[in-house]
Amino acid sequence: FFAGANRLAASIATFSFVYHFNLYATASRVAQESAQALTAIMRSSFRATAWVTIGGALAVSLAAMPIMEIVFGRDFGAAATSLAILIWTVPSMFLAGHARWSLILANAEIEVFRSQVAGLVTVIVLGLALVPSYAEIGAAATALGGNIGVWVSSYVLARHRKVETPPLRLAARPLLLAAALALCTLLVAMPVLVESGMALVLYFLIAPVIDRSLWRDILHLARAGHIAQ
Numbered sequence: 001f002f003a004g005a006n007r008l009a010a011s012i013a014t015f016s017f018v019y020h021f022n023l024y025a026t027a028s029r030v031a032q033e034s035a036q037a038l039t040a041i042m043r044s045s046f047r048a049t050a051w052v053t054i055g056g057a058l059a060v061s062l063a064a065m066p067i068m069e070i071v072f073g074r075d076f077g078a079a080a081t082s083l084a085i086l087i088w089t090v091p092s093m094f095l096a097g098h099a100r101w102s103l104i105l106a107n108a109e110i111e112v113f114r115s116q117v118a119g120l121v122t123v124i125v126l127g128l129a130l131v132p133s134y135a136e137i138g139a140a141a142t143a144l145g146g147n148i149g150v151w152v153s154s155y156v157l158a159r160h161r162k163v164e165t166p167p168l169r170l171a172a173r174p175l176l177l178a179a180a181l182a183l184c185t186l187l188v189a190m191p192v193l194v195e196s197g198m199a200l201v202l203y204f205l206i207a208p209v210i211d212r213s214l215w216r217d218i219l220h221l222a223r224a225g226h227i228a229q
Contacts, residue, residue: 001079002136004072005064006143009086012056016093019049024101026224031105038105039164041224044217046098046166051214053091054174055203060087062185063196085140089147091171096151099158099165106163115154122149173211177203 023045030037060067064087065080072079096115103111123146130138158165181199188195208214 001076002082002139004068004076005079005082005086005136005140008067008071008083009089012087013090013093016090016097019094020097020101024104027101027105030224035164041221042098042102042164043166043170044221046095047170047211047214047217048221049094050091050171051174051207051211053094054171054178055200055207057087057091058178058182058203059196059200060084062182062199063193066193079136082136082140085137085144089144092144092147092151095171096147096154099151099154102163102165103154103158103161106161108161108163111157111161112154115150115157118153119146119150122146174207177206177210
C-alpha cells in the first residue's frame with residue numbers, strides 16, 4: 001500500500017526537479033543583474049508554486065481513494081490515507097527548492113548537503129517512532145516529515161549564511177485556504193470526486209482575491225522565463 005501511494009506521489013514530485021532546473025537558469029541570469037532582481041524572481045516563484053502545488057495537493061488528498069482505485073484497482077483503496085499524506089511532499093519539495101537553489105547560487109553547496117542530512121535524520125527518528133505502530137501510514141508521515149525537515153533546515157541554513165530566501169509566510173494563505181476548504185468538505189455529503197473538484201475550483205477562484213500579488217508574480221515569473229529562453 002505504501003509503495004503504490006508513494007509511486008504516484010513520487011512521480012508527481014519529479015516535476016519539482018524539472019521546474020527548479022529551469023528556474024536555476026533564469027535565477028542565474030538575473031543574479032548577474034542585481035541581488036534585488038534575484039530576490040524578486042525567487043519570491044515570485046515561491047508565491048506561484050505555493051498556490052499551485054498546495055491547491056493540487058488539496059485536490060489529490062480529497063480524492064485519494066478513487067485515485068488509488070482507478071490507478072491500481074479496488075484492493076488499493078486502503079492506501080488512500082497514505083496517498084493523502086504523501087501528496088503533501090510535493091509542495092514541500094517545490095517550496096524547499098527555493099532555499100536550496102539559493103544556497104547553490106551563493107556557492108554554499110555544503111549547506112544543501114547538510115539540509116539533506118537533517119532530512120535523513122528526521123526520517124530515521126520518525127520512522128523508528130511511527131512505522132512499527134502505524135505501518136504504511138506511519139511510513140507516509142515519516143516521508144512527509146523528512147521532506148519538511150529538509151525544507152526547514154535549508155531555510156535556517158540559508159538564513160545563517162545570510163542568503164536571501166522567500167519568506168515562509170507566503171505559503172500561509174494557500175495553506176489556510178486549503179485547510180478551510182478541506183474542513184468544509186466534512187460538512188457537505190457529496191461524492192468524493194465532486195468534493196475534490198469543487199474544492200479545487202473554489203481554491204483557485206478565491207486565490208487571487210485574498211492574495212492580490214499572485215497574478216503580478218505569475219506574470220513576472222513568466223516574463224523572466226521567456227527572456228531566459
